[in-house]
Amino acid sequence: MKRYLKFWGTRGSCSVCGPQFSHFGGNTVCLEVQYDDTLIIIDAGTGIRPLGHTIHNKKKIDLFLGHTHWDHIIGFPFFEPLYKKNTEINIWAPQGKGRSCKELFTEMLSKEFFPIHLEQLQARLEFKTIYEKTPIQIGPITLDFHATSHPGVTYCFKIKTPNETISYVTDNEIPKTPQKSLIEFHKGADILIHEAQYSAKEYTEKGGWGHSPLEEVITLVNEIQPKRWIVTHHDPNHTDAELFDLEKHARSQKLPCPVEWIADGCTIPLK
Numbered sequence: 001m002k003r004y005l006k007f008w009g010t011r012g013s014c015s016v017c018g019p020q021f022s023h024f025g026g027n028t029v030c031l032e033v034q035y036d037d038t039l040i041i042i043d044a045g046t047g048i049r050p051l052g053h054t055i056h057n058k059k060k061i062d063l064f065l066g067h068t069h070w071d072h073i074i075g076f077p078f079f080e081p082l083y084k085k086n087t088e089i090n091i092w093a094p095q096g097k098g099r100s101c102k103e104l105f106t107e108m109l110s111k112e113f114f115p116i117h118l119e120q121l122q123a124r125l126e127f128k129t130i131y132e133k134t135p136i137q138i139g140p141i142t143l144d145f146h147a148t149s150h151p152g153v154t155y156c157f158k159i160k161t162p163n164e165t166i167s168y169v170t171d172n173e174i175p176k177t178p179q180k181s182l183i184e185f186h187k188g189a190d191i192l193i194h195e196a197q198y199s200a201k202e203y204t205e206k207g208g209w210g211h212s213p214l215e216e217v218i219t220l221v222n223e224i225q226p227k228r229w230i231v232t233h234h235d236p237n238h239t240d241a242e243l244f245d246l247e248k249h250a251r252s253q254k255l256p257c258p259v260e261w262i263a264d265g266c267t268i269p270l271k
């Protein structure tokens, strides 16, 4: 049976390329959750393009978006299953304060931006709304959602398989008052995936941009007490060498579990 997480994109904010990024890669965020015959995709950053090439004869795909900032949706028009008949794609997203996800995607695929209109896609699309702490069952997987501290309405995910709990938090600027509810929500996760986009020095200039400095995330991880911590949504300015330095620094601190900075194309087996 195929059971794994695959990180098709691990970059936040903007895609990058060049030899200085060759280890971690430059695709923006996209996570594949494969559990036997159930396929769940979270985020449609540029990483969803290569993922699309590996999907054949799949009748139903569930794509989840925690919010609609560019780095989480920019790969969507290049997702090959959109151009296949007999494919049903459910797009799950929160209702933001302004336009709906369907309205935004209709505009993204308007003729000034893209040659193919949303209505012309071959796959059958269904736009659905997710709500905080209102779980959804997809086959054997339960997904639940919690708001994060980030500009606009943004959710993070708790993905429960029959054997494990995976928390996925790509965009969270940890506030001064503790995120008690969020900590409780993710408490004891088997795998916690949480960004750590800035160093303390960078954060002095980038506070309020919606992302956290590493030291604050270390404090949060010690409160959540996961069994494993994976860092994704890397800053586009960080080269491989700088990301390895951040990983080394995190490993020198008191942590409840092992930590790793994840790269594009990495697979984590699930039980």
Ligand SMILES: [Zn+2]
Pocket: 012, 013, 069, 071, 072, 170, 171, 233
């Ligand atoms: Zn992001």
Ligand SMILES: [Zn+2]
Pocket: 067, 069, 150, 171, 210
């Ligand atoms: Zn964002």
